[in-house]
Amino acid sequence: MSFFDHHYNDQTARERMVRYQLEARGITNPRVLDAMRKVPRHLFVPPERVYDAYSDHALPIGEGQTISQPYMVGLMTELLDPAPSHRVLEIGTGSGYQAAILAELANEVVTIEREETLSQRAREVLESLGYRNITFVVGDGTEGYPPLAPYDGIIVTAGAPFIPQPLIEQLASGGRLVIPVGHRYEQVLTVAEKDEQGNVHVSEHGYCVFVPLIGKYGWQSETDGEWEPEGVV
Numbered sequence: 001m002s003f004f005d006h007h008y009n010d011q012t013a014r015e016r017m018v019r020y021q022l023e024a025r026g027i028t029n030p031r032v033l034d035a036m037r038k039v040p041r042h043l044f045v046p047p048e049r050v051y052d053a054y055s056d057h058a059l060p061i062g063e064g065q066t067i068s069q070p071y072m073v074g075l076m077t078e079l080l081d082p083a084p085s086h087r088v089l090e091i092g093t094g095s096g097y098q099a100a101i102l103a104e105l106a107n108e109v110v111t112i113e114r115e116e117t118l119s120q121r122a123r124e125v126l127e128s129l130g131y132r133n134i135t136f137v138v139g140d141g142t143e144g145y146p147p148l149a150p151y152d153g154i155i156v157t158a159g160a161p162f163i164p165q166p167l168i169e170q171l172a173s174g175g176r177l178v179i180p181v182g183h184r185y186e187q188v189l190t191v192a193e194k195d196e197q198g199n200v201h202v203s204e205h206g207y208c209v210f211v212p213l214i215g216k217y218g219w220q221s222e223t224d225g226e227w228e229p230e231g232v233v
């Protein structure tokens with residue numbers, strides 16, 4: 001018997017999450033809200049954190065990584081605005097929760113993760129939930145995934161020092177890239193849209209905090225970009 005059988009109904013927990021964390025903060029896209037009402041977030045967190053699955057914060061998922069705060073998933077998905085015909089690329093599979101939300105909204109999801117153990121765990125959960133429109137790739141997502149490009153939407157769920165050029169190249173015309181860009185410990189949620197002429201328009205949507213995007217077109221290592229206290233040798 002699970003935590004939710006004992007204590008409360010997980011559907012009620014999701015309804016509250018949508019109402020008080022998403023709608024109350026201005027997320028309005030009904031397709032996004034419905035997807036977040038539907039996907040069982042508690043199946044994507046470690047068993048010892050299930051009681052916290054619908055709380056208003058990110059949670060550790062192992063390997064030093066996190067499942068993002070529900071509001072951040074909602075906001076990024078609303079900015080991406082996936083349509084039922086879209087092929088979407090996600091960089092940073094992590095727990096697989098964001099991939100599930102995307103799989104509810106788009107035709108096809110390609111998700112890349114650099115940590116093989118996380119990718120495998122996410123695949124098991126997503127397959128057990130019956131998702132058949134997700135392709136799992138283990139590798140460096142800063143290089144995108146050329147074999148299935150172009151993408152109608154690209155979402156990066158780790159913090160980048162700059163927008164990786166391969167992702168701009170693999171965006172379809174009319175496509176949209178959502179990515180946290182900035183310092184190691186704080187980023188700006190950034191949207192880059194490619195118009196029909198191939199011109200890119202960038203807009204900013206507030207501050208956020210993500211674990212680092214590590215790769216050829218990202219941070220170079222786990223410690224790259226960390227601040228060194230002045231005067232300490």
Ligand code: SAM
Binds near residue numbers: 092098115141158214
């Ligand atoms: N979207 C995830 C979810 O729903 O649980 C949360 C992702 S977590 C905040 C960021 C993930 O990005 C980590 O799992 C990390 O290993 C991964 N990551 C970092 N750099 C990467 C890269 N270059 N390519 C692919 N994945 C990367």
